């Protein structure tokens with residue numbers, strides 16, 4: 672990870688430990704020469720900096736999807752609420768301005784591209800093969816499963832699926848990302864590749880982009 676961008680990544684608001692960010696950056700460097708990387712769940716752009724840094728180094732494009740209204744746990748009264756991210760006029764969460772500033776300050780506007788909308792809506796129109804898919808959107812069961820259903824089949828043969836916040840034991844964290852990881856393995860289309868912390872990478876070993884996975 673280039674030192675200048677590591678500083679921006681560490682300073683950015685978000686939930687990604689540095690070792691997991693470094694892992695994501697390494698995976699991005701390996702995969703971006705083969706096609707775009709797609710992130711589901713932008714928040715304020717922290718993980719996008721790790722992927723964007725890889726794109727700056729090896730070339731390539733990062734697309735990142737979020738409605739920017741926050742997940743359940745980001746809303747007022749919940750564990751991960753940040754009152755500074757509430758739009759004063761609407762009273763709604765709005766992480767888009769902070770994301771834009773974060774990516775601009777990091778100098779990654781040419782590499783990191785925001786897609787603003789619900790992931791299910793974007794998925795309904797998505798037709799592009801991706802070299803790397805990073806699922807880190809809503810962590811409720813329905814949202815995590817929808818993100819897999821909507822995008823996992825767009826990973827190209829030999830491409831990488833990365834799932835964040837995978838905890839096998841309920842006492843360590845929510846189970847939805849683990850269920851998605853199990854679904855990917857049971858599909859027969861993905862095999863485990865490598866794990867760092869709660870971040871699990873899998874490789875697509877069966878089928879190609881656009882062909883359904885289980």
Ligand SMILES: C[S@@+](CC[C@H](N)C(=O)[O-])C[C@H]1O[C@@H](n2cnc3c(N)ncnc32)[C@H](O)[C@@H]1O
Nearest residue numbers: 685712714717718737738741742789790808809
């Ligand atoms: C855990 S945060 C992403 C963190 C980010 N990847 C990082 O490491 O810096 C999850 C994000 O998913 C977004 N999100 C949740 N459900 C969504 C949905 N159905 N469609 C689009 N975005 C969603 C939330 O707005 C939130 O910003």
